[in-house]
Each structure stands twice: as structure tokens, then as C-alpha cells.
């Protein structure tokens with residue numbers, strides 16, 4: 021790395037930020053010139069790939085068609101998303117092993133065959149397991165999950181992608197990314213009391229909003245950054261996904277060294293110590309950050325107070341001292357029904373020990389939990405260690421239920437017990453995402469996000485209007501008591517321990533291993549290549565839906581009950597856009613079928629057009645496809661005959677996923693043209709025969725009354741991506757390259 025950093029510095033002609041050092045040392049070919057941020061597409065060679073079970077199925081179904089025997093870089097699969105939380109860890113894991121057997125067997129055997137490390141169900145959530153085992157300072161990885169940037173807590177450029185991108189890297193091909201812009205966040209001071217690392221990102225989300233990080237790496241620096249534990253840094257980087265950031269990162273420091281050592285990687289820490297200056301920004305970046313970053317934010321940790329974000333969006337940030345007033349003003353239900361801590365975002369030893377200290381203090385003061393309370397450990401390593409150290413018992417004393425080491429309620433894998441599903445109700449989590457219906461599938465649930473400490477305090481209080489910094493609670497003797505500030509340990513004083521971490525190494529030679537997919541399976545389906553572009557402009561596309569307002573990947577391809585079909589494209593396509601709001605009637609999953617004039621479900625309507633040999637088009641609003649990396653949100657429309665997605669703006673991962681699958685992802689040149697689209701439109705896309713980078717296309721809206729609107733639409737396709745479109749998808753191109 022040092023040599024590469026030095027030549028990059030010469031090329032760029034000035035001191036470098038940390039991200040620039042890492043990006044330039046991971047180019048797939050040596051650079052001839054410096055790259056323009058936010059403009060140039062660059063080919064990278066990441067060091068590793070991680071995939072979680074819900075996205076790995078589609079990634080590996082694609083990989084197995086590309087003709088290689090083995091993955092080109094170290095890769096792992098993690099079984100975490102498919103475990104449903106119902107009664108508690110032991111029973112829920114047993115049920116998952118049974119109901120998901122076919123999928124787990126598929127993932128285990130395909131991993132074994134192609135040289136991929138396999139983490140069994142119960143081993144933990146992908147991002148925690150990666151942080152504990154694989155992340156390293158100065159490295160670059162991609163992962164098929166949007167919270168992959170969690171590894172930025174150990175100084176790694178770690179980027180969430182769709183499965184097709186993972187296929188590129190596993191196939192040994194360069195991986196392309198637009199050179200990210202850089203946002204610097206200068207942290208001064210030191211946190212104390214009730215404030216924790218989560219509050220940094222809750223604050224940043226409030227500043228930058230769900231779109232503000234799009235196309236950018238967020239680099240945290242300053243003495244405040246060096247005061248935060250490595251896992252706390254991980255939390256901040258993890259939730260950077262919620263502002264659309266490409267990834268977030270911290271510079272290598274003593275906290276990272278300590279974490280590496282405590283997780284059995286002293287050697288990595290020593291190697292990093294040897295090149296420390298290359299794993300931190302150059303000196304002038306600290307002194308004159310505005311010269312190096314496209315945008316700089318500054319936050320004084322001395323004065324940062326805890327935040328509560330939500331409901332329904334992670335960027336609606338309210339300081340805990342203002343919650344009571346906000347609850348009253350907005351009519352949010354103040355009674356807290358369920359408090360959930362843990363997840364990939366916040367389940368470190370530090371988080372758990374600090375939350376446990378609150379519970380212990382509460383019990384000693386005659387208090388108990390006043391809401392349901394669940395704890396999701398991020399990995400078996402953490403779970404085993406916190407059990408040994410008595411924290412699990414403390415949670416159980418106040419009625420806490422420990423769930424399996426898995427995503428569970430974070431991704432709607434939650435059999436919630438609620439008397440009336442239509443009743444407005446409130447939950448609070450220490451997770452990262454809180455879009456409508458995400459956790460329990462209920463539109464009536466107001467989900468808030470906060471630090472594990474604040475979630476725990478609110479569980480004791482039973483209301484989200486509680487401010488533990490100032491408010492008192494009444495105990496079992498009728499006395500008014502105040503909770504003490506949390507205290508905990510960054511790392512376990514007695515060290516980490518685990519009996520079976522849940523890892524299965526792949527066979528050295530996988531040639532003889534068969535990967536079985538039953539032809540009548542409901543959960544797995546081998547992929548057929550998509551058809552190539554027919555060579556003409558697209559004419560007469562029917563408007564399938566004009567989506568109104570927020571349309572996240574949860575609206576496009578819901579998780580929860582649908583996760584079970586992630587390996588079966590045709591079956592999962594039955595959830596396509598069922599959560600999106602139809603602009604014309606404000607309803608979900610009710611759109612006009614232009615062939616019959618009747619209203620029906622979105623997937624059924626798309627299938628009707630497809631059966632009639634007619635293409636369709638989806639129109640959307642701002643930041644379309646924000647949230648998850650799931651490429652199903654792009655593959656489903658592709659499969660159901662949608663040819664183009666035309667929106668006001670896209671979220672990064674989703675836009676790339678569309679391109680990879682051979683779809684047209686277009687944006688209105690004039691955003692107000694969204695209003696010109698009418699319900700009965702037949703739409704033409706003109707200019708495809710001379711489809712060129714940087715040249716807008718034309719869309720003709722043929723209205724029912726015979727009138728027309730011709731509008732200009734932009735695209736961000738480069739030469740390579742235009743090839744994908746023409747070939748019918750990137751995989752068709754890769755297949756022909758690997759075959760050569």
C-alpha cells in the first residue's frame with residue numbers, strides 16, 4: 021500500500037484524504053491520471069466479498085452461470101436474514117433450520133463448491149461477523165447488503181452493492197464505481213453521559229437527510245473520532261447507509277488496534293501500526309479540511325445530546341430533550357409498546373454492557389421494564405461473551421427476551437403479538453431503518469430509532485416522551501427515582517469467548533460437489549438469461565404505476581414474509597411494487613390495467629401486459645429505490661416486462677442494480693415533467709439506436725385524448741453500461757467474457 025499511496029499523491033498532486041489513499045491503492049489497473057470525483061467511472065479490485073443469505077441466493081444463482089470453478093477473491097456467505105423472531109433464540113433458530121433447510125443446503129453446497137466461507141444460521145449478522153473476523157484497515161470490500169459500510173469502523177472502504185456487482189468481483193473482473201465525492205465530518209470533544217456513537221449518526225442523518233450522502237464517502241476525522249471505540253465507529257459507518265452514502269470511514273487509531281487485538285488479530289494490528297501514516301489522512305487534511313472535502317460538517321461531541329429519529333424515516337432527528345413536545349405536537353403515540361436493542365448496528369460488547377448497566381441500576385431502584393423488551397446479539401461471539409459476563413441474566417430479570425443472533429425484527433422477520441393491528445402504536449429500536457411497515461408489517465406502527473442506551477431507558481419508562489437526563493420515574497415504593505448514567509466496557513475485560521462460532525470452511529477442491537436445485541422448488545429457481553435489446557426504440561409502453569412520494573426498496577420488493585422467495589425470481593415477483601402508492605388513487609397495489617380498464621394488483625397487471633407482449637414503464641419520485649441493496653427490486657420489474665424506470669432521482673445502489681439487469685433507469689431532465697405523466701399514457705422511449713454516454717433520450721407521453729408531451733430524460737450510462745443494456749444485462753456480457 022505505501023508505494024501505491026505515494027504514487028497516487030504524485031498523480032493527484034496534493035496531500036490525500038484517507039478514502040483517496042484506499043481507493044487509489046485498489047485500482048484494478050494503475051491510474052494514468054487523477055480521477056474526477058462524482059464524474060469518472062473507475063475500475064476497482066476489492067479485496068473481498070461478503071453476502072448475506074437473502075441476497076446471496078440471487079448473487080450465487082447468477083455466479084453459477086458465469087462459468088468459473090472458484091471465486092477470484094476471498095468471499096463469505098452469512099445466514100442471518102431468514103430467522104424469524106417469535107419466542108426466543110433457541111426455539112426460533114430450530115424453526116429456521118427446519119423451514120429454511122432447502123435454502124441453507126443450497127447456500128452451504130454452492131459455497132463449498134466455489135470456495136466460499138459459510139457462516140451457518142445462528143453465527144450472527146453479516147456485518148458483525150465481518151467486523152470481528154475480516155475487516156482490516158486500508159482494505160476494500162463489497163457486500164451484498166447496504167450496511168456493508170459497517171466495516172468502516174475498522175478503517176476499511178466497505179461498500180454495499182447488488183448481487184450482480186458481487187458476481188463481477190467473484191468472477192475476477194474489475195468492479196466499477198463512480199469516483200465518490202467526499203464529505204468530511206470533523207469531530208471535536210468527547211462524548212459522555214447518555215450520549216453514544218449512535219447519536220453522531222442520528223445527528224448527521226438529521227443534517228444531511230436520506231439523500232444527502234448520495235455518491236459520497238463520509239470520512240470522520242478529528243480528535244473526537246479517535247476517542248470513539250472501534251465498534252462505535254462501526255455503528256456510525258453502518259447507519260451512513262441511511263443518508264445514501266457510498267460508505268463511511270474512520271482513520272486507523274489505537275481504538276482499532278485494541279479491537280483487532282481483542283478479536284484475535286494482533287498480527288493485523290501490528291502490520292497496520294507499521295504503516296499507520298498511510299491509514300490516516302495526510303496532515304494538511306486535518307488542518308484545512310475544506311480544501312479536500314466537497315462538504316465539511318463539524319460536530320462537538322462535548323455538547324452532543326442523544327437523539328431519537330423517526331417515525332417512518334431515519335432522518336427526522338429530534339433531540340431527546342425535545343421529544344415530549346414533538347410527541348404532543350405530531351400526535352405520535354407516546355406509550356412505548358416494544359423496545360428492541362441489538363442488530364447489526366448496535367450489538368457490540370460496549371452497547372450491551374452499557375444497556376445492561378441501565379437495567380441493573382433500574383432494578384436496584386425498584387423499577388422494571390414497562391414495555392416489551394428484546395435483545396438481538398449481533399454474533400455468537402458477542403452472545404456467548406455477554407452470557408458469560410451475566411448481562412443476559414440482567415436483561416431477563418426485567419422481562420427482556422433474547423432473540424437469535426440474526427436480523428429478526430429489523431427486517432420484518434418478527435411474529436409480533438399485538439391485539440389490534442390497526443391501532444396506532446409506537447416501538448423504538450437501536451436498529452438503523454424505520455420505513456413504514458419495516459419491522460412488523462403494520463402501517464400503524466410508528467418506529468423510532470435511537471441508541472441502545474436510550475431504547476433501554478425508554479423500555480423502563482414505557483414512554484418515548486421520557487428524557488433520562490432530566491426526568492424521574494416512580495418506583496414500586498412510590499418514590500421518584502432517576503436513572504444513573506450508563507457505564508460499560510468497550511471490550512470485555514475477560515476477553516471474548518465462544519464455543520462454536522458457526523463457521524464452515526469450503527472444500528479445497530469443489531469440482532465434485534453438486535449444487536442441487538429441485539425443478540419444482542418454491543424457493544429456488546435457476547435463472548434464465550434475460551433477452552437482449554431488440555435494437556429499436558421502445559414504443560407503446562404502458563404506464564404500470566406512477567408511484568407517489570417515498571418509494572424505497574421495501575415498497576418495491578418487500579422483505580418480511582417475502583424473504584423466503586429471494587431465490588425464486590418468479591415467485592418473489594408477486595411482491596413487485598405492492599407497497600408503492602399509486603399517484604392517481606393514493607392506494608397501494610391498485611393500478612389501472614389499460615387493456616381492460618380495470619384496477620388490479622401491480623404484479624398481476626404487469627403480468628397481463630407481459631402476456632400480451634407489451635412492455636411497461638414505472639414512474640417514480642425522488643430518491644427512488646433508497647434503502648436496501650436487494651437487486652430483486654430491479655430483477656422483478658425486468659422479469660415482469662417493465663422496460664424502464666423513469667424518476668425524479670435514484671438512490672445509488674438501486675440505479676446500478678437496474679443497469680446491471682439491462683433495464684433503463686432514467687431521470688426527468690425537468691423534474692416538473694413528472695406531472696405530465698397521465699394514468700392512461702402509452703409511452704415511447706426515443707433515441708436508443710444512438711444511445712450514448714451523456715446524451716439525453718426523449719420520452720413521448722401519448723395521452724388518451726390523442727395529445728402528446730415530448731420530454732427530455734437524462735441517464736448516467738457509460739459505454740460499458742450501454743453494452744449491458746444492449747446485451748440484456750451485465751451477466752450476459754460476463755458470461756461471454758469468462759467463456760473466452
Ligand code: MIC
Pocket residue numbers: 074075101164165166167180431453579647648649650
Ligand atoms: C436491510 O437492512 O434492508 C437488508 C435486509 O439488510 C437489505 C438487504 C436485503 O434486502 O436483503 C440491505 O440493507 O441491503
Ligand code: SF4
Pocket residue numbers: 101145146147165167363364365426427430431451452453
Ligand atoms: Fe440485518 Fe437489519 Fe442489519 Fe439489514 S440492517 S443486515 S436487516 S440487522
